[in-house]
Amino acid sequence: MFAPNRPVVTRIAPSPTGSMHIGTARTALFNWLYARHRGGTYLLRIEDTDRERSTQGAVQVILDGLAWLGLEPDGPPVFQFARAEQHREAVRVLLSKGRAYRCYMTVQEVAAERERARAEGRVLASPWRDREAPSRTNAPFVVRFKSPLSGETVVDDLVKGPVSFRNKDLDDLVLLRSDGAPTYNLAVVVDDHDMAVSHVIRGDDHLNNAARQILIYQALEYELPAFAHLPMIHGPDGAKLSKRHGAQAVGEFAELGYLPEAMRNYLARLGWGHGDDELFSDAQAIAWFDVADVVRAPARLDWNKIAHVNNHYIRLADDRRLAALTLEALKRAGGDLPPDAEARLMATIPLVKEGAKTILELGELCRFSLNSRPLVLDDKALALLDDDTRARLSRLALVLGAQSDWTPPALSAGLRAFAETEGVGLGKFGAALRAVLSGGAPAPDLAGALGALGRDESLGRLQDALSRLR
């Protein structure tokens, strides 16, 4: 298999047309992993040659997405459109070598020829390929590549293996539009060459283009890079990933409360594997990663597994960081927050983080401690408060009021001792105590909840409920 004998340079080359697809994120990850693994360089090129669709905002989305994922490039981004002059120069070379020609077909003529070609089961052919320019030289034209009519071109792909194409199936693609703007297939070749890209690692959807690009490399006498085409990421149902699958842009994953390190781990496992390893660090991924081990088949996004991986990293995450992220998510969602919300989160998060699959869920699990007094008790909670239980809870309030050590272990012991003096099991009043403390929202174990809430808040909530009119 062909592997160029030069420094490893990879690149992620998204086009700024709105959002950053999760597939683009994975392509970036693989390029990053491979570059790091080989001690090479990982670059970013913004493919903005389509002036109609490219926007500055979309460029920012890409930059933000990569930054969030922790996959920032090793150098400043290259803007493809800014290199139009180099692209035109390459076309001049091709023209002078007779490897490209001016095509004066009108759009209507092209459409008609395309239809004919399709009907005849062949590739589009321009009558200008071997014809002199018309007398009226100011007629609009595009420059097309003069693709060989015979022979074959093989893409020695690092993940797919050798893939061969008959040249007769490859058409004379447009290199320069009638307004003089370069097209993608020309620009990638020139830019990858000028950026000294050694490994072109990109989506499967470019495998067919690779053959045509190789022809351009050869015509320009450029050294070929190695190619690696990654299978696509589909939605859970196997169809192309789209909006209805929940999320497809990396920004959405961030908003849903997934951690970037979890995304890196999950995405690395989508289409690549290292034995039975499922959860691993960046350092391990870098040490293990090789494009040769990339899976050939497309993969489906599995929300359950993303959730599981994310939960793993939430458990590992620093509580201060989680509190900040949760607070941010809570603010974004709107709703009232107490002034000391962050402190309450800090106290609660350690108790509930094990059950949180996302930051959003972490916020839900902390809800009980964030609510302000007096709590609104839901019906289920209210139903627990019969006369006997109220009486017992007021006795408990006294005991707790005298509790000197307000830490979960001590509280747990206090609760057990109280149950014993009452001659009942914890089950007899535990649910009611919880209801009173949380209002009915899910809460951690009683001692933990009391500890997180603190003495004043706990006793206050207990008192609120007991003094309620029945």
Added chain:
RNA sequence: GGGCCCUUCGUCUAUCGGUUAGGACAUCAGAUUUUCAAUCUGGGAAGAGGGGUUCGACUCCCCUAGGGCCUGCCA
């Protein structure tokens, strides 16, 4: 229509000619229990179909079926 790619449990994958086809997520059952969750134990679950090659195929070849990509003066 033409070209190209792909096909192991529901999902992600391991196995790369000889395994009781392994793991993870999900799922089911049980344990624990002061809600939800977490945790622990156990179970079920796969080589698309058909031909070859071979002493022996999930692994190699061919065909079929299904899915995907390209076929743009998009990338």
